[in-house]
Amino acid sequence: MTELPEEAARYFPYKEVRPHQDEFIRTVFDAVEEGRSALVEGSNGLGKTVSALSACLPKAVEDKLKILYVARTHRQHDRVIEELKAISEKQPVSGVSIRGRHEMCLNHVVTRFTTDARAIMEVCELLKARNRCPYFRSIDEKSDEYADLQMEIAKLPYKASEIQSICRRKGFCPYELVKSSLSDVNVVALSYLYVFDPEIRMVFLKNLEKSLSKIILIIDEAHNLPETAVDISSSKLALFTISRAEVEAKKHKYRDIAIFAEIVRSEIERAIEGTNRETLVQPDFLLNVVREKAAVDEPKTFFERIYSTGIAIKRNLLAEGQYPRSFIHGMGEFLLRWLATANDEAYVRVLRKYTSRNGMDTARLEIVALDPSRITEPVFSSTYSNIIMSGTLQPFDAYKRIARLPEDTVEDVVPSPFPREHIHPLICCGVTTAMEQRTPEMYCKIVKRIEEVVESTPCNTGVFAASFGVLGALVGNGLKKAIGKPLFCEHRNMTSRENEKMIAEFKAYSKAGGAVLLGVQGGRSSEGVDFPGDQMNSVAIVGIPYAEPTPRVKAQISYYEKHFPGYGREYGYVLSAMKKASQAAGRPIRTLDDMGAMIFLDNRFASAYCQSFLPLWIRDSLKILPDDDGAIARDLRGFFKRAS
Helix, strand or coil: CCCCCHHHHCCCCCCCCCCCHHHHHHHHHHHHHCCCCEEEEECCCCCHHHHHHHHHHHHHHHHCCEEEEECCCHHHHHHHHHHHHHHHCCCCCCEEECCCHHHHCCCHHHHCCCCCHHHHHHHHHHHHHCCCCHHHHHHHHCHHHHHHHHHHHCCCEECHHHHHHHHHHHCCCHHHHHHHHCCCCCEEEECHHHHHCHHHHHHHHHHHCCCHHHEEEEECCHHHHHHHHHHHHCEEEEHHHHHHHHHHHHHCCCHHHHHHHHHHHHHHHHHHCCCCCEEEECCHHHHHHHHHHCCCCCHHHHHHHHHHHHHHHHHHHHHCCCCCCCHHHHHHHHHHHHHHCCCCCCEEEEEEEEECCCCCEEEEEEEEECCCHHHHHHHHCCCCEEEEEECCCCCHHHHHHHHCCCCCCEEEEECCCCCHHHEEEEEECCCCCCHHHCCHHHHHHHHHHHHHHHHCCCCCEEEEECCHHHHHHHHHCCHHHHHCCCEEECCCCCCHHHHHHHHHHHHHHHHCCCCEEEEECCCHHHHCCCCCHHHCCEEEEECCCCCCCCHHHHHHHHHHHHHCCCCHHHHHHHHHHHHHHHHHHCCCCCCCCCCEEEEEECHHHHCHHHHCCCCHHHHCCCEEECCCCCHHHHHHHHHHHHHC
């Protein structure tokens, strides 16, 4: 057993160290001490959050570095602050979690515009400039009290919600208080965008009063980063936006912009007629429309004018106290992005047909980024140290190359802290969701296997399908009738509030006979939610969530194949799917006392190739079952009998 480094031990707040937690801390501590990055895979239950903080704080405090802890959800941000509070009882440390301006604001004039973060920022700045926000005005009016509060925030860890509650009582702006405290605290918990979106990062670092070279960056659930980086670099222009821009231009008497918007809309509608779902288009698709249909000789000059016109409209609306949205501005922003990426092989352009929220068929143009490293490398190459961690990061070489991590990055796979007898992964042969075998007979067989899982599970069961299409087929082939327990089903376009309500109701059945949660791999429920204890005793992974081989997916594979010969399909197709499956499989195992079964219902998981992408803690205990009725039931009954 590795002993904790003495410096890290001073910050580790608990009396006992979990199995292998000391190895995790040592790996991170050594990397930070040397100013290197670390790529660390560790399973659920290891205590990665407190381990990373304890390992990084000694160097951060000694050298006056800032720790930025990046995670996806507010719950994860709050967890960072909770661990910091435990640490602060042993050593003086401070920290804050950040939420967006629209979530922190107390001014009802601003919160009316919660659908548009940029508009909220502009309304906020206008109100401050005109001295019309009482929460901002009180900072000057009660400056001594505000200064005392700043000093208090700089001493201890505070969640964003706690700061908001304090400010509601005292009449201060919580967003300004968080912003003003950034330079004084040891740790900031925040979302990916603050660090990896170039525009947001520039403003954030100014408030932080630190350059990237003075930052230790901890990235939690880092398997999500490549996809997030691609989203940051991509852009969309919907037919709805173009139509509204046309109406807006007519209203404000910009005749040439209105004519241009009408022409672009007509050309997209014509082009989409012969498209099944999506097709790649060349940069000239838009440029030819500009030159030939709209008779514009200098597209860049014209696009810049569209963009600046939109800005002027927004400013005028703000001045009149109206909602500062401009569809012309949005269209101009996209058009300039189209020009900027026209000759860049790291982007493709897609014309996509889709169904809107109100059920109408429509379309949009998309600029799709193919290279995550365009977003990640400028950060990773500039920070003091990067700690990249998740339960699903292997193969490391692939992650390092895709994200372009520094060459001297440390790598470590930390063993699972769970006793092997608590983890029961099974692969069921004889079933698959491979496209050519998706027949009613196959789906009925899968439903029968899920029925075995549910009947043999003491309380709650999770079922995560490869896609919504597979999910729908399971329901259509009698899943609800077969399982004999209440079924909670995820659906497309489900809001976060609807999802949270559904999850809460599902969890409650852990004390009422059990229920079944049906969702998709890669969805909210299969990655962002914990199900400790009886909240999920078993999980069925139905199929491998390979992406539909659309033109954009093929373009991604081709891009990686060009830059990483021999690895295009693996990097652009296989890795993402296997990480989603692995994340879903980990839902029942959250604490050291949990005992969970993971049943992979697809014979493709039995191949050595697919198994090589599963986390070590799954591979170590993996068992392949024959294609026999009752095999799953017999195996699971034995496992849960031992568990009791």
